[in-house]
Amino acid sequence: MSLPLRHLTRSSSRLSSTFGSLSRLPWGASYTNGTRLQSSLLDIPVTADQTTLPDIDPSKLEIRRTTSPKSIPLSKDLVFGHTFTDHMLMVPWSAKSGWGVPRIEPYGPLSLEPSCTVLHYAQTIFEGMKAYRQADGTITLFRPDMNMKLRIFNGDAFLELIKRLVRLDSNWIPTEPGHSLYIRPTMIGTQRAIGVNPPTEALLYVICCPVGPYYPQGFKPVSLHGTTEYIRAAPGGTGAFKLGVNYAPGVMPQKAAAKLGYAQNLWLHGPEHYLTEVGTMNLFVVFKHPDGTHELVTPPLDGMILPGVTRDSVLSLARGHSNGTHKLNLPEKLVVTERSVSMKEVKSASENGSLVELFGAGTAAVITTVDKIGYMGEDVLIPTGEDGLGPISRTIWRELVGRQTGAIPSDWSVVVD
Numbered sequence: 001m002s003l004p005l006r007h008l009t010r011s012s013s014r015l016s017s018t019f020g021s022l023s024r025l026p027w028g029a030s031y032t033n034g035t036r037l038q039s040s041l042l043d044i045p046v047t048a049d050q051t052t053l054p055d056i057d058p059s060k061l062e063i064r065r066t067t068s069p070k071s072i073p074l075s076k077d078l079v080f081g082h083t084f085t086d087h088m089l090m091v092p093w094s095a096k097s098g099w100g101v102p103r104i105e106p107y108g109p110l111s112l113e114p115s116c117t118v119l120h121y122a123q124t125i126f127e128g129m130k131a132y133r134q135a136d137g138t139i140t141l142f143r144p145d146m147n148m149k150l151r152i153f154n155g156d157a158f159l160e161l162i163k164r165l166v167r168l169d170s171n172w173i174p175t176e177p178g179h180s181l182y183i184r185p186t187m188i189g190t191q192r193a194i195g196v197n198p199p200t201e202a203l204l205y206v207i208c209c210p211v212g213p214y215y216p217q218g219f220k221p222v223s224l225h226g227t228t229e230y231i232r233a234a235p236g237g238t239g240a241f242k243l244g245v246n247y248a249p250g251v252m253p254q255k256a257a258a259k260l261g262y263a264q265n266l267w268l269h270g271p272e273h274y275l276t277e278v279g280t281m282n283l284f285v286v287f288k289h290p291d292g293t294h295e296l297v298t299p300p301l302d303g304m305i306l307p308g309v310t311r312d313s314v315l316s317l318a319r320g321h322s323n324g325t326h327k328l329n330l331p332e333k334l335v336v337t338e339r340s341v342s343m344k345e346v347k348s349a350s351e352n353g354s355l356v357e358l359f360g361a362g363t364a365a366v367i368t369t370v371d372k373i374g375y376m377g378e379d380v381l382i383p384t385g386e387d388g389l390g391p392i393s394r395t396i397w398r399e400l401v402g403r404q405t406g407a408i409p410s411d412w413s414v415v416v417d
């Protein structure tokens, strides 16, 4: 996940950040290319008042267990994001006193005043990551450090608290293949005040959902609507962050795409109709060039693209293969590029047979393959294999899922002990 925190890292040097409250960072994003990936787990804001105010302190954790545990639904009945575990984690913050006592409590309603800033100005930012339970009972998190890159608090401390929550609710983690516990850290502005300002109070909380595979019947490629009348993100906007404001405006375009018979929006940018993202996933396209080279392309992190953990993982695996450090069952000649791709390029590749595949990547569904794009009144067709995957996505998916579940050992899998 990239916590609320993904975009809090806009200052490339933590020493140069000057916010003394949650203020300038969380709610007005300005994104510097790749900062999320450069920051380290231990980065916390170092400013006069931040250093004197308490950071998140796991040793202060207070736990109040539920007295009425819910019954855990059968895995086959799980609907993504509809079932929540018995407990939640909450850590309050205020500009005056810094991070407060972390609490794990029974999952339940929050008490907020109607004036709270989150309810008016959408001061909410979230993350999404997964925990897996291995056959021997070991619980692991997938690359949680990638989601903890928030400068406004100590990511290690917060991760420690998330582990405590996951351990407490570990009986909720389904063990069937493809199942996991989806973890949703969220931060909201809770100041009671009307007026657009950085909040002086906030709440960081974490809830968890047991989830099944996104595609229980195996891979089923989806169709996309190459959306030319609406946008998801724009240069200088907040598209690179999981801010609540980025998602509500996608609902109407999604309905419009569904009405035309397409499953998701393919978000395009500019007069060239550059491809950016698929629904709420990052996007990859594979071309085969005349010299036999395969090219795996994803749009660059230009501030409009959410710097997904899955995106980064796909890139690392493919680069590991192409530079020979970790060979996979992929074409010998594979180049991996982060560059812009236009609909014109995809359409002509589809027509001349050089388009190999196109897929989305994100924590929830891992990989989603695409079989057609409705674009300017026509369908651009995209090849998919009989199993619904393509030659690159098939291998990447296997490796990724292997590493996520722990079946393939890797340092991306972090044990919850």
Ligand SMILES: *Cc1c(COP(=O)(O)O)cnc(C)c1O
Binding pocket: 001, 002, 128, 242, 277, 279, 280, 281, 282, 306, 307, 308, 309, 310, 311, 361, 362, 363, 364
């Ligand atoms: C969450 C998200 C992604 C995928 O990010 P992951 O870290 O891989 O889950 C991509 N695009 C958008 C818009 C997202 O919200």
